[in-house]
Amino acid sequence: MEKHWKLLFLSNDDVISLGSQNMQEALEDIEETFSLLDKGEAFSPAKAAMGFGKTLQDEATMGRINALPGYVGGRFQMAGLKWMGSNPGNLEQGLPVACALTVLNDPVSKFPIAAMDGSTISATRTGAVSGVAAKYLAKKNCKTLLLIGAGYQNTTQLEAIYLSCPTLEHIYIVDLIEERAQSFAATMGEKLQISLTPLTDVRKCDRVPDITVTATNSNSPVIPCDMVQPGCLHISVGGCDHPDLYQKADKIVVDNWQHVYHRGLGSLVEAVNAGKLDPETIYCQEFGKIVNGKLPGRETDQEIIYFDPVGMGCEDVAVASRVYRRALEAQKGQWFQLF
């Protein structure tokens, strides 16, 4: 008997209409993925990062293409890969900074079953990781959020953190480029029906933030250490942190230390390589332990917690598997016969 194998292709419009940007669902997907990681029912090999330029830091200006594989069991039962290219210079050409293709593989045959635009999935899952982190690591009743970098990533950071911390009242968005800060404040303010204060100088933030998020493409520190005060959750999504900021933290939490170290970027890795930080003193090396209650998250309103999520392929696979199953139900997308 002759056997055939088909692959489903989903465009950016398809994945959006199928819920790739549904943050509430993504928060549930990501929380469960961390739980499964801790139970050994999900895994991700470290990402292969193909940076352009001569040093790791050159990527911030010259771009990169990264491969992030992963498998998630539980209700997801899916394997796959995010293959993501990003280049800051794209903005000048009227293109987004980053674009991803997510490929899903059947965990039984291991064959590819779908290829889809992965850009919205990637940004949504990155926001959701911080949203889940805020649930376990932010102060209860937190009021002030300071976001630095008015790019795409901080839109989903805001959405996810706001869902996890609905008591937030004061939200600041800082960008070196005034129009970006203003446009972010206007667009996200309308989307979430909240008021945001746009700033070009982080020092102009006139409240003590309960949560700070850095998501920039900067090679130099974007937040002064003294702005992170007792009680703060600092989330280091991308860009550069002050090299001493982590030292203020009562607890350092990472999504997965092996992945963070393998990636080779960020102040924690630099401190370990310089012999200033013993990795054994990192309070939580696998965030799933906090999600599963094996380690306490925040214990007092005074703790400073430094959270560094490097991102893992299984997070993309979890969200993409939901989109794929909905596509089958809704009969969306285009089929291609592989053989």
Ligand SMILES: NC(=O)c1ccc[n+]([C@@H]2O[C@H](COP(=O)([O-])OP(=O)(O)OC[C@H]3O[C@@H](n4cnc5c(N)ncnc54)[C@H](O)[C@@H]3O)[C@@H](O)[C@H]2O)c1
């Ligand atoms: N951890 C993860 O899982 C993960 C996933 C995706 C992206 N990222 C990282 O998130 C970061 C942001 O991505 P993006 O797509 O939003 O980038 P982007 O280029 O769209 O936006 C970055 C913004 O930061 C601003 N900026 C640069 N230096 C600044 C400074 N000193 N102060 C204030 N603003 C400054 C820029 O003007 C720009 O508007 C990148 O570093 C990316 O690698 C992390």
